Amino acid sequence: MSEHKVSVIRGDGVGVEVIEEGIKVLTAVGEQYDVTWNFIEHPWNSDYYFEHGRMMPTDALDQMAESDVIYLGAVGHPDLQDHVTLNGLLLPIRRTFDQYVCERPSVLYPGITSPLRDPKPYDIDMLVIRENTEGEYAEVGGFQYAGFEEEIGIQSGVFTRRGCERIITYAFEQARRHDRRKHVTSITKSNALGYGMLVWDRAFDRVAEGYPDIETNSLLIDAACMDFVRRPESFDVVVGSNLFGDILTDIGAIITGSMGLAPSGNIDPERRFPSMFEPVHGSAPDIMGKGIANPMAAVLSASMMLRHLGHDDAADVVDKAVIFLIGQGEILTPDLGGTSSTSQVGDAIINALGKG
Incomplete structure (x- = not known):
């Protein structure tokens, strides 16, 4: 027992x-x-x-x-x-x-009607791995002149090599499971966020080298949001930062029927x-x-x-x-x-x- x-x-x-x-x-x-x-x-x-x-x-x-x-x-x-x-x-x-x-x-289960056009059961079957302890939710920052017209809020994202590598490694390990399709998509925005997201991108490239059996691609968060709607069947394991993972999983829940079906x-x-x-x-x-x-x-x-x-x-x-x-x-x-x-x-x- x-x-x-x-x-x-x-x-x-x-x-x-x-x-x-x-x-x-x-x-x-x-x-x-x-x-x-x-x-x-x-x-x-x-x-x-x-x-x-x-x-x-x-x-x-x-x-x-x-x-x-x-x-x-x-x-x-x-x-x-x-x-x-x-x-x-x-x-x-x-x-x-x-x-x-x-x-x-x-996952789009049999019996659920997706708001998307004509997906069949299990056409949508993705696993989003969200970094959960740093990134954009690190609560690093502060206020100046709070309550005045000059009010300023500083919000800093924290991306560490250790934090990025360990979450990305976990995603690759999940992609190797027997029920997955051996593919990992990284979500980034390094074209605009040129420091923290570059730490993320470099970590993804390093980790990917150790998994030659896993196919990979990298998408900007805006493109990923579009593709979650227009071709969600293309995703298997998705790994993203705290904020990006949060956004994408709400989309994932809705296109598979309901927030009432989304566990974590x-x-x-x-x-x-x-x-x-x-x-x-x-x-x-x-x-x-x-x-x-x-x-x-x-x-x-x-x-x-x-x-x-x-x-x-x-x-x-x-x-x-x-x-x-x-x-x-x-x-x-x-x-x-x-x-x-x-x-x-x-x-x-x-x-x-x-x-x-």
Whole structure:
């Protein structure tokens, strides 16, 4: 029997609702595969901020450090600036635990109608690897003359040779997996950003030399955005900086049906610290409490968690259950054209375990 300690941060809005379904699925598949879970709930969210003036307590990272993984719903509130929630919770977790890989798959499953013209199931099957701890989100900079007409904001991107090489190497290793097509695309903007992005480009060229079996190309971020729409089938593994990866994965989620289908993992590949798994979608305050949020992204994130913990068979069963349910097309939330509730979809996934 395997037992895993999971720090759970349900967060805000629909995060609370979708994580509940993910926990139900993890519990059910755990019973089938002799995996037990010790879920430790942490009530850190915007309400915590309104009460305490911070997104989480000062010892929050110490509390989570001994966990095997972290399971996060979403953070964000209409009355809070996003930089407060981001810098108060998400970024400290990613940086402190050196979760330098953000892994986000985008797959067009059977039964999903893409907003693009005529793509067939699995025509779109890409894996975006986003650098997660430096780049444009490094929070290096500051203000001068804040509040005055002369207000200045300086925002610096940080690109280190070590940081670029390790994320690019991870992308090449993923491209070698048996289920990938042995191709890596680098996303850059070195024609305009002539310092940090040149560090990125040079790192990509160096790493690529060690993978002669992998085909490569490099695209400017604007061209990549266009090609994600006009020919997404050309992409296999895509590696980009913090900002560029963030932008592209939202496009990837929409062209494959819904943000409600987009999972992600914030990963420390060396396993020195807990990795964190979360759906890509936000807190969606407009549908909070209505019981119609799609839990599939949270469940697929739980599947990524299972795989990270070494339970590949259990992860396969969860993935197949979600794909089976989508293919049937009968029990789906409104974002996928259905009328089912969040909990109904969660229950249906559990019932479909082993049927895919």
